[in-house]
Amino acid sequence: MVEAQVELTVSDVRQFVYCPRIVYFRQCLGLHPAPTYKMVEGKLEHQRTEDLEHRRGLKAYGLSDGERVFNVRLSSERLGLAGILDMVIARRHEVIPVEFKNTEGHIRLNHKYQLVAYALLAEERWELPVRRCFVYAIPRKAAVEVPIAPGARRYTRRLLNAMRSLVAGQAVPKPTRQRGRCQECEYRRFCNDVW
Numbered sequence: 462m463v464e465a466q467v468e469l470t471v472s473d474v475r476q477f478v479y480c481p482r483i484v485y486f487r488q489c490l491g492l493h494p495a496p497t498y499k500m501v502e503g504k505l506e507h508q509r510t511e512d513l514e515h516r517r518g519l520k521a522y523g524l525s526d527g528e529r530v531f532n533v534r535l536s537s538e539r540l541g542l543a544g545i546l547d548m549v550i551a552r553r554h555e556v557i558p559v560e561f562k563n564t565e566g567h568i569r570l571n572h573k574y575q576l577v578a579y580a581l582l583a584e585e586r587w588e589l590p591v592r593r594c595f596v597y598a599i600p601r602k603a604a605v606e607v608p609i610a611p612g613a614r615r616y617t618r619r620l621l622n623a624m625r626s627l628v629a630g631q632a633v634p635k636p637t638r639q640r641g642r643c644q645e646c647e648y649r650r651f652c653n654d655v656w
């Protein structure tokens with residue numbers, strides 16, 4: 462059972478899978494470093510993709526019908542979770558979250574669970590099943606389908622509980638064992654033990 466007292470975001474889910482320490486910095490210490498050049502560029506690329514997407518059909522998604530909604534603000538009191546989704550394709554019998562990503566198409570684990578978190582939120586909002594999401598790979602201009610399996614939903618709920626335990630405990634977690642991640646981490650200057 463998820464306790465809903467701590468307000469978590471879908472970004473927290475993505476960051477927690479990347480490295481739990483980031484969520485400690487964000488939620489326990491309130492640290493939010495200024496965006497890097499790469500992040501600012503990524504945001505502009507997102508905006509350009511959205512502008513183009515308004516004019517495109519749904520062919521990239523292999524769909525013949527569906528209503529697109531952009532920058533969808535989602536929240537669930539039950540899950541204690543909120544986030545802003547790049548795009549939703551609402552169809553009669555399903556709703557499909559879409560994230561625009563600056564990737565060639567390989568879906569990292571943290572992005573996968575970000576999508577599952579969006580799926581949980583979108584299901585609650587539309588009261589329709591989410592069986593799949595799409596990542597729109599910006600460099601390739603291609604949509605990659607990501608199935609949403611029951612096990613991934615259960616794991617995402619466990620992640621929410623684990624984040625709440627982390628926030629309640631207020632103890633700094635160990636650094637990620639995949640130290641390559643530290644190289645491009647915006648929180649690196651707060652981690653004195655990873656150099």
Ligand code: SF4
Binds near residue numbers: 643
């Ligand atoms: S620098 Fe490494 S250990 Fe520190 S928060 Fe970033 S990924 Fe985690």
